[in-house]
Amino acid sequence: MRYVIIGAGAVGATIGASLHEAGRDVVLVARGEHLRVLREDGLTFATPSSTRVLPIPAAGGPDDLVLRPDDVLVLATKSQDTAGALAAWAPATVDGGTAGERLTVVCAQNGVDNERQVLRRFGHVVAVTVWLPATHLRPGVVVAPGDPAPGVLTLGRYPSGVDATVELIGTDLAAGGFVAPVRDDVMRWKYAKLLGNLGNAADALFGRDDDAASLVRRARQEGEAALEAAGIPWTSDEEQSAMRSAFGVGTVPGFERGGSSTWQSLARGTGSVEVDYLNGEIVLLGRTHGVPTPVNAALQARAAVAAAAGAAPGSGRAAELLAALAAQ
Numbered sequence: 568m569r570y571v572i573i574g575a576g577a578v579g580a581t582i583g584a585s586l587h588e589a590g591r592d593v594v595l596v597a598r599g600e601h602l603r604v605l606r607e608d609g610l611t612f613a614t615p616s617s618t619r620v621l622p623i624p625a626a627g628g629p630d631d632l633v634l635r636p637d638d639v640l641v642l643a644t645k646s647q648d649t650a651g652a653l654a655a656w657a658p659a660t661v662d663g664g665t666a667g668e669r670l671t672v673v674c675a676q677n678g679v680d681n682e683r684q685v686l687r688r689f690g691h692v693v694a695v696t697v698w699l700p701a702t703h704l705r706p707g708v709v710v711a712p713g714d715p716a717p718g719v720l721t722l723g724r725y726p727s728g729v730d731a732t733v734e735l736i737g738t739d740l741a742a743g744g745f746v747a748p749v750r751d752d753v754m755r756w757k758y759a760k761l762l763g764n765l766g767n768a769a770d771a772l773f774g775r776d777d778d779a780a781s782l783v784r785r786a787r788q789e790g791e792a793a794l795e796a797a798g799i800p801w802t803s804d805e806e807q808s809a810m811r812s813a814f815g816v817g818t819v820p821g822f823e824r825g826g827s828s829t830w831q832s833l834a835r836g837t838g839s840v841e842v843d844y845l846n847g848e849i850v851l852l853g854r855t856h857g858v859p860t861p862v863n864a865a866l867q868a869r870a871a872v873a874a875a876a877g878a879a880p881g882s883g884r885a886a887e888l889l890a891a892l893a894a895q
Protein backbone atom coordinates (compact mmCIF):
# COMPACT_ATOMS: atom_id res chain seq x y z
CA MET A 568 0.00 0.00 0.00
CA ARG A 569 1.06 3.59 -0.56
CA TYR A 570 0.00 6.21 1.98
CA VAL A 571 -1.01 9.57 0.49
CA ILE A 572 -1.10 11.97 3.44
CA ILE A 573 -3.50 14.81 2.63
CA GLY A 574 -2.57 17.68 4.97
CA ALA A 575 1.00 16.84 5.98
CA GLY A 576 1.10 19.16 9.02
CA ALA A 577 1.75 18.22 12.65
CA VAL A 578 -0.19 14.94 12.67
CA GLY A 579 0.01 14.11 8.96
CA ALA A 580 3.77 14.59 8.69
CA THR A 581 4.37 12.65 11.92
CA ILE A 582 2.39 9.72 10.53
CA GLY A 583 4.01 10.08 7.09
CA ALA A 584 7.56 10.34 8.43
CA SER A 585 7.10 7.37 10.77
CA LEU A 586 5.68 5.19 7.97
CA HIS A 587 8.45 6.34 5.62
CA GLU A 588 11.13 5.45 8.16
CA ALA A 589 9.51 2.01 8.53
CA GLY A 590 10.01 1.51 4.79
CA ARG A 591 6.43 2.19 3.68
CA ASP A 592 5.68 4.10 0.49
CA VAL A 593 4.48 7.63 1.40
CA VAL A 594 3.52 10.84 -0.43
CA LEU A 595 3.02 14.04 1.58
CA VAL A 596 0.33 16.38 0.25
CA ALA A 597 0.71 19.99 1.32
CA ARG A 598 0.17 23.52 0.07
CA GLY A 599 1.78 26.97 -0.01
CA GLU A 600 5.19 27.58 1.49
CA HIS A 601 5.10 24.26 3.40
CA LEU A 602 4.82 22.40 0.06
CA ARG A 603 7.64 24.43 -1.44
CA VAL A 604 10.00 23.63 1.45
CA LEU A 605 9.03 19.95 1.49
CA ARG A 606 9.79 19.72 -2.22
CA GLU A 607 13.01 21.70 -2.18
CA ASP A 608 14.56 20.71 1.14
CA GLY A 609 12.59 17.69 2.42
CA LEU A 610 10.76 17.35 5.73
CA THR A 611 12.68 18.35 8.84
CA PHE A 612 11.38 15.89 11.42
CA ALA A 613 12.40 16.27 15.08
CA THR A 614 11.81 13.57 17.68
CA PRO A 615 13.38 13.05 21.13
CA SER A 616 16.05 10.84 19.52
CA SER A 617 17.18 13.19 16.71
CA THR A 618 16.33 15.79 14.11
CA ARG A 619 16.61 14.54 10.54
CA VAL A 620 15.68 15.70 7.06
CA LEU A 621 13.56 13.18 5.18
CA PRO A 622 13.32 13.29 1.38
CA ILE A 623 9.68 12.12 1.18
CA PRO A 624 7.93 12.81 -2.14
CA ALA A 625 5.52 15.75 -1.89
CA ALA A 626 2.51 16.74 -4.03
CA GLY A 627 0.16 19.71 -4.12
CA GLY A 628 -3.02 17.82 -5.08
CA PRO A 629 -4.46 15.11 -7.32
CA ASP A 630 -3.36 16.96 -10.49
CA ASP A 631 0.16 16.51 -9.27
CA LEU A 632 0.08 12.79 -8.55
CA VAL A 633 -0.84 9.65 -10.46
CA LEU A 634 -3.07 7.77 -8.04
CA ARG A 635 -2.65 3.99 -7.73
CA PRO A 636 -5.22 1.33 -6.83
CA ASP A 637 -3.19 0.42 -3.74
CA ASP A 638 -3.26 4.00 -2.41
CA VAL A 639 -4.71 4.73 1.01
CA LEU A 640 -5.62 8.40 1.50
CA VAL A 641 -4.84 9.60 5.02
CA LEU A 642 -6.81 12.76 5.73
CA ALA A 643 -4.97 14.86 8.31
CA THR A 644 -6.22 18.37 7.62
CA LYS A 645 -8.02 20.37 10.27
CA SER A 646 -11.76 19.57 10.08
CA GLN A 647 -12.66 22.92 8.48
CA ASP A 648 -10.50 21.90 5.50
CA THR A 649 -12.04 18.45 5.03
CA ALA A 650 -14.74 19.57 2.56
CA GLY A 651 -12.16 21.26 0.33
CA ALA A 652 -9.88 18.23 0.37
CA LEU A 653 -12.76 15.89 -0.47
CA ALA A 654 -13.91 18.07 -3.35
CA ALA A 655 -10.41 17.87 -4.82
CA TRP A 656 -9.66 14.18 -4.19
CA ALA A 657 -12.96 12.25 -4.49
CA PRO A 658 -13.33 12.79 -8.28
CA ALA A 659 -9.66 12.06 -9.07
CA THR A 660 -9.16 9.22 -11.52
CA VAL A 661 -7.77 5.87 -10.44
CA ASP A 662 -8.01 2.33 -11.74
CA GLY A 663 -10.76 3.07 -14.30
CA GLY A 664 -12.95 4.84 -11.74
CA THR A 665 -12.78 7.63 -9.21
CA ALA A 666 -10.88 7.77 -5.96
CA GLY A 667 -14.25 7.92 -4.19
CA GLU A 668 -15.23 4.60 -5.75
CA ARG A 669 -11.92 2.82 -5.36
CA LEU A 670 -9.88 4.07 -2.40
CA THR A 671 -9.95 3.93 1.38
CA VAL A 672 -9.75 7.14 3.40
CA VAL A 673 -8.29 7.16 6.90
CA CYS A 674 -9.43 10.15 9.00
CA ALA A 675 -6.54 10.99 11.36
CA GLN A 676 -8.35 13.99 12.80
CA ASN A 677 -10.07 15.24 15.93
CA GLY A 678 -13.81 15.74 16.01
CA VAL A 679 -16.48 13.30 14.87
CA ASP A 680 -17.77 14.95 11.70
CA ASN A 681 -14.98 14.19 9.23
CA GLU A 682 -15.87 10.52 8.83
CA ARG A 683 -19.50 11.41 8.01
CA GLN A 684 -18.34 13.88 5.39
CA VAL A 685 -15.94 11.36 3.87
CA LEU A 686 -18.50 8.53 3.80
CA ARG A 687 -20.63 10.65 1.45
CA ARG A 688 -17.82 10.54 -1.11
CA PHE A 689 -15.81 7.38 -0.35
CA GLY A 690 -17.13 3.87 0.24
CA HIS A 691 -14.54 2.76 2.77
CA VAL A 692 -13.68 4.98 5.73
CA VAL A 693 -11.37 4.29 8.65
CA ALA A 694 -11.65 6.45 11.78
CA VAL A 695 -8.64 7.15 14.00
CA THR A 696 -8.57 8.55 17.53
CA VAL A 697 -5.39 10.60 17.52
CA TRP A 698 -3.44 10.84 20.78
CA LEU A 699 -0.31 12.37 19.38
CA PRO A 700 1.48 15.48 20.57
CA ALA A 701 2.98 17.23 17.55
CA THR A 702 3.90 20.76 16.57
CA HIS A 703 4.00 22.41 13.15
CA LEU A 704 4.82 26.11 13.35
CA ARG A 705 7.27 26.61 10.48
CA PRO A 706 7.08 25.50 6.82
CA GLY A 707 8.80 22.17 6.31
CA VAL A 708 9.32 21.49 10.02
CA VAL A 709 7.39 19.12 12.31
CA VAL A 710 8.28 18.23 15.91
CA ALA A 711 6.95 14.98 17.39
CA PRO A 712 7.84 14.75 21.10
CA GLY A 713 5.92 11.51 21.87
CA ASP A 714 8.09 9.02 23.74
CA PRO A 715 8.71 6.10 23.54
CA ALA A 716 6.07 5.96 20.75
CA PRO A 717 5.15 9.01 18.65
CA GLY A 718 1.54 8.49 19.73
CA VAL A 719 -1.48 6.23 20.16
CA LEU A 720 -3.67 5.87 17.08
CA THR A 721 -6.78 3.84 17.89
CA LEU A 722 -8.42 2.82 14.64
CA GLY A 723 -11.50 1.04 13.32
CA ARG A 724 -13.86 1.01 10.39
CA TYR A 725 -16.38 3.84 10.37
CA PRO A 726 -19.02 3.78 11.76
CA SER A 727 -18.04 0.52 13.45
CA GLY A 728 -16.34 -2.79 12.86
CA VAL A 729 -12.97 -4.04 11.74
CA ASP A 730 -11.88 -5.55 8.43
CA ALA A 731 -8.69 -6.78 6.74
CA THR A 732 -7.73 -3.31 5.44
CA VAL A 733 -8.08 -1.79 8.92
CA GLU A 734 -5.89 -4.58 10.32
CA LEU A 735 -3.28 -3.98 7.62
CA ILE A 736 -3.19 -0.23 8.28
CA GLY A 737 -2.89 -0.95 12.02
CA THR A 738 0.07 -3.24 11.32
CA ASP A 739 1.79 -0.57 9.22
CA LEU A 740 1.22 2.10 11.89
CA ALA A 741 2.66 -0.25 14.51
CA ALA A 742 5.68 -0.83 12.24
CA GLY A 743 6.05 2.97 12.20
CA GLY A 744 6.37 2.89 15.99
CA PHE A 745 2.83 3.92 16.90
CA VAL A 746 0.70 2.17 19.42
CA ALA A 747 -2.17 1.29 17.09
CA PRO A 748 -4.95 -0.68 18.74
CA VAL A 749 -7.71 -1.79 16.37
CA ARG A 750 -11.22 -1.49 17.85
CA ASP A 751 -14.67 -2.27 16.53
CA ASP A 752 -16.10 0.68 18.51
CA VAL A 753 -13.69 3.42 17.42
CA MET A 754 -16.30 6.19 17.61
CA ARG A 755 -16.77 5.59 21.36
CA TRP A 756 -13.09 6.55 21.68
CA LYS A 757 -13.47 9.50 19.34
CA TYR A 758 -16.39 10.95 21.32
CA ALA A 759 -14.28 10.71 24.49
CA LYS A 760 -11.45 12.52 22.68
CA LEU A 761 -13.94 15.17 21.55
CA LEU A 762 -14.74 15.90 25.21
CA GLY A 763 -11.00 16.37 25.81
CA ASN A 764 -10.69 18.70 22.82
CA LEU A 765 -13.34 21.08 24.23
CA GLY A 766 -10.36 22.70 25.98
CA ASN A 767 -8.53 23.47 22.72
CA ALA A 768 -10.26 26.82 22.16
CA ALA A 769 -9.68 28.01 25.74
CA ASP A 770 -6.01 26.99 25.48
CA ALA A 771 -5.67 28.94 22.25
CA LEU A 772 -7.57 32.03 23.40
CA PHE A 773 -6.43 32.35 27.00
CA GLY A 774 -3.49 30.04 27.72
CA ARG A 775 -3.66 28.11 30.97
CA ASP A 776 -4.85 29.72 34.22
CA ASP A 777 -7.53 28.94 36.84
CA ASP A 778 -10.24 30.85 34.96
CA ALA A 779 -9.46 29.02 31.72
CA ALA A 780 -9.51 25.72 33.63
CA SER A 781 -12.94 26.60 35.01
CA LEU A 782 -14.24 27.30 31.48
CA VAL A 783 -12.85 23.98 30.26
CA ARG A 784 -14.54 22.10 33.14
CA ARG A 785 -17.87 23.75 32.34
CA ALA A 786 -17.48 23.09 28.60
CA ARG A 787 -16.89 19.43 29.38
CA GLN A 788 -19.92 19.21 31.69
CA GLU A 789 -22.07 20.64 28.90
CA GLY A 790 -20.47 18.18 26.48
CA GLU A 791 -21.26 15.19 28.66
CA ALA A 792 -24.85 16.37 29.13
CA ALA A 793 -25.28 16.82 25.36
CA LEU A 794 -23.85 13.37 24.57
CA GLU A 795 -26.05 11.78 27.21
CA ALA A 796 -29.15 13.51 25.85
CA ALA A 797 -28.22 12.34 22.35
CA GLY A 798 -27.68 8.76 23.56
CA ILE A 799 -24.09 8.76 22.31
CA PRO A 800 -21.70 6.52 24.27
CA TRP A 801 -18.08 7.42 24.99
CA THR A 802 -15.23 5.63 26.73
CA SER A 803 -14.69 6.49 30.38
CA ASP A 804 -11.62 8.36 31.66
CA GLU A 805 -10.59 5.10 33.35
CA GLU A 806 -10.73 3.13 30.08
CA GLN A 807 -8.70 5.79 28.32
CA SER A 808 -6.03 6.30 30.92
CA ALA A 809 -5.73 2.52 31.41
CA MET A 810 -5.16 2.15 27.67
CA ARG A 811 -2.67 5.01 27.42
CA SER A 812 -0.72 4.22 30.57
CA ALA A 813 -0.52 0.55 29.53
CA PHE A 814 1.42 1.76 26.52
CA GLY A 815 3.35 4.45 28.41
CA VAL A 816 3.32 7.19 25.76
CA GLY A 817 4.55 10.45 27.28
CA THR A 818 6.93 13.23 26.34
CA VAL A 819 10.57 13.72 27.25
CA PRO A 820 11.29 16.55 29.75
CA GLY A 821 12.55 19.60 27.88
CA PHE A 822 11.03 18.34 24.65
CA GLU A 823 7.35 18.99 25.33
CA ARG A 824 5.12 20.42 22.63
CA GLY A 825 3.77 23.95 22.49
CA GLY A 826 0.02 24.50 22.65
CA SER A 827 -2.88 22.46 21.31
CA SER A 828 -3.55 22.09 17.60
CA THR A 829 -5.96 25.06 17.83
CA TRP A 830 -3.30 27.15 19.59
CA GLN A 831 -0.96 26.32 16.70
CA SER A 832 -3.51 27.51 14.12
CA LEU A 833 -3.60 30.91 15.87
CA ALA A 834 0.18 30.95 16.19
CA ARG A 835 0.55 30.31 12.45
CA GLY A 836 -2.15 32.87 11.65
CA THR A 837 -4.02 30.47 9.36
CA GLY A 838 -7.21 32.56 9.61
CA SER A 839 -9.43 29.70 10.78
CA VAL A 840 -9.63 27.23 13.65
CA GLU A 841 -11.33 23.86 14.08
CA VAL A 842 -13.71 25.08 16.77
CA ASP A 843 -16.95 24.57 14.77
CA TYR A 844 -16.18 20.83 14.82
CA LEU A 845 -15.08 20.64 18.47
CA ASN A 846 -17.08 22.96 20.75
CA GLY A 847 -19.44 23.51 17.81
CA GLU A 848 -20.25 19.78 17.69
CA ILE A 849 -21.49 20.02 21.29
CA VAL A 850 -23.47 23.18 20.50
CA LEU A 851 -25.12 21.34 17.59
CA LEU A 852 -25.98 18.32 19.75
CA GLY A 853 -27.22 20.59 22.55
CA ARG A 854 -29.50 22.52 20.19
CA THR A 855 -30.79 19.28 18.69
CA HIS A 856 -31.54 17.65 22.04
CA GLY A 857 -32.53 20.64 24.18
CA VAL A 858 -29.38 20.91 26.30
CA PRO A 859 -28.02 24.42 27.01
CA THR A 860 -24.38 24.84 25.94
CA PRO A 861 -23.53 28.51 26.62
CA VAL A 862 -19.87 27.97 27.43
CA ASN A 863 -19.19 25.94 24.29
CA ALA A 864 -21.13 28.47 22.18
CA ALA A 865 -19.13 31.37 23.64
CA LEU A 866 -15.80 29.59 23.09
CA GLN A 867 -16.85 28.73 19.54
CA ALA A 868 -17.79 32.32 18.72
CA ARG A 869 -14.70 33.87 20.30
CA ALA A 870 -12.22 31.46 18.77
CA ALA A 871 -13.66 32.02 15.29
CA VAL A 872 -13.42 35.80 15.72
CA ALA A 873 -9.87 35.59 17.09
CA ALA A 874 -8.75 33.42 14.15
CA ALA A 875 -10.33 35.69 11.56
CA ALA A 876 -8.73 38.75 13.22
CA GLY A 877 -5.29 37.11 13.32
CA ALA A 878 -5.13 37.34 17.13
CA ALA A 879 -2.07 35.92 18.85
CA PRO A 880 -2.63 32.81 20.99
CA GLY A 881 -3.19 33.57 24.66
CA SER A 882 -4.09 37.21 24.01
CA GLY A 883 -7.62 36.93 25.48
CA ARG A 884 -8.71 36.89 29.13
CA ALA A 885 -10.71 33.95 30.47
CA ALA A 886 -11.92 36.08 33.41
CA GLU A 887 -13.71 38.41 30.98
CA LEU A 888 -15.55 35.53 29.33
CA LEU A 889 -16.54 34.13 32.74
CA ALA A 890 -17.92 37.55 33.70
CA ALA A 891 -19.85 37.81 30.41
CA LEU A 892 -21.33 34.34 30.96
CA ALA A 893 -22.31 35.24 34.53
CA ALA A 894 -24.11 38.36 33.25
CA GLN A 895 -26.17 36.37 30.69
Ligand SMILES: NC(=O)C1=CN([C@@H]2O[C@H](COP(=O)(O)OP(=O)(O)OC[C@H]3O[C@@H](n4cnc5c(N)ncnc54)[C@H](OP(=O)(O)O)[C@@H]3O)[C@@H](O)[C@H]2O)C=CC1
Binds near residue numbers: 596
Ligand atom coordinates in the same frame (compact mmCIF):
# COMPACT_ATOMS: atom_id res chain seq x y z
N1 LIG B 1 -1.27 18.78 16.41
C1 LIG B 1 -1.54 17.82 17.26
O1 LIG B 1 -0.73 17.51 18.13
C2 LIG B 1 -2.83 17.08 17.21
C3 LIG B 1 -3.75 17.29 16.20
N2 LIG B 1 -4.88 16.50 16.14
C4 LIG B 1 -5.85 16.66 15.06
O2 LIG B 1 -5.24 16.27 13.82
C5 LIG B 1 -5.82 17.01 12.72
C6 LIG B 1 -4.70 17.74 12.00
O3 LIG B 1 -4.18 18.69 12.91
P1 LIG B 1 -2.72 19.26 12.78
O4 LIG B 1 -1.82 18.25 12.23
O5 LIG B 1 -2.40 19.88 14.09
O6 LIG B 1 -2.96 20.40 11.69
P2 LIG B 1 -1.88 21.24 10.87
O7 LIG B 1 -2.52 22.55 10.64
O8 LIG B 1 -0.56 21.17 11.53
O9 LIG B 1 -1.76 20.43 9.52
C7 LIG B 1 -2.77 20.39 8.57
C8 LIG B 1 -2.12 20.73 7.25
O10 LIG B 1 -3.07 20.50 6.21
C9 LIG B 1 -2.86 21.53 5.24
N3 LIG B 1 -4.02 21.50 4.34
C10 LIG B 1 -5.29 21.87 4.57
N4 LIG B 1 -6.06 21.62 3.50
C11 LIG B 1 -5.25 21.08 2.57
C12 LIG B 1 -5.45 20.62 1.25
N5 LIG B 1 -6.66 20.66 0.65
N6 LIG B 1 -4.38 20.14 0.57
C13 LIG B 1 -3.16 20.10 1.14
N7 LIG B 1 -2.90 20.51 2.39
C14 LIG B 1 -3.94 21.00 3.10
C15 LIG B 1 -2.68 22.75 6.09
O11 LIG B 1 -2.17 23.82 5.35
P3 LIG B 1 -2.30 25.34 5.93
O12 LIG B 1 -1.28 25.45 7.03
O13 LIG B 1 -1.99 26.14 4.72
O14 LIG B 1 -3.68 25.51 6.44
C16 LIG B 1 -1.71 22.21 7.13
O15 LIG B 1 -0.38 22.23 6.66
C17 LIG B 1 -6.84 17.96 13.36
O16 LIG B 1 -8.11 17.35 13.33
C18 LIG B 1 -6.35 18.09 14.81
O17 LIG B 1 -7.36 18.43 15.72
C19 LIG B 1 -5.09 15.49 17.02
C20 LIG B 1 -4.22 15.27 18.05
C21 LIG B 1 -3.06 16.06 18.26
Ligand SMILES: CC(C)(CO)C(=O)C(=O)O
Binds near residue numbers: 677697698699764829
Ligand atom coordinates in the same frame (compact mmCIF):
# COMPACT_ATOMS: atom_id res chain seq x y z
C1 LIG C 1 -5.36 16.56 23.27
C2 LIG C 1 -4.58 17.54 22.42
C3 LIG C 1 -4.70 18.92 23.01
C4 LIG C 1 -3.12 17.11 22.48
O1 LIG C 1 -2.82 15.96 21.80
C5 LIG C 1 -5.06 17.53 21.02
O2 LIG C 1 -5.74 16.64 20.60
C6 LIG C 1 -4.80 18.67 20.12
O3 LIG C 1 -3.77 19.32 20.23
O4 LIG C 1 -5.70 18.92 19.29
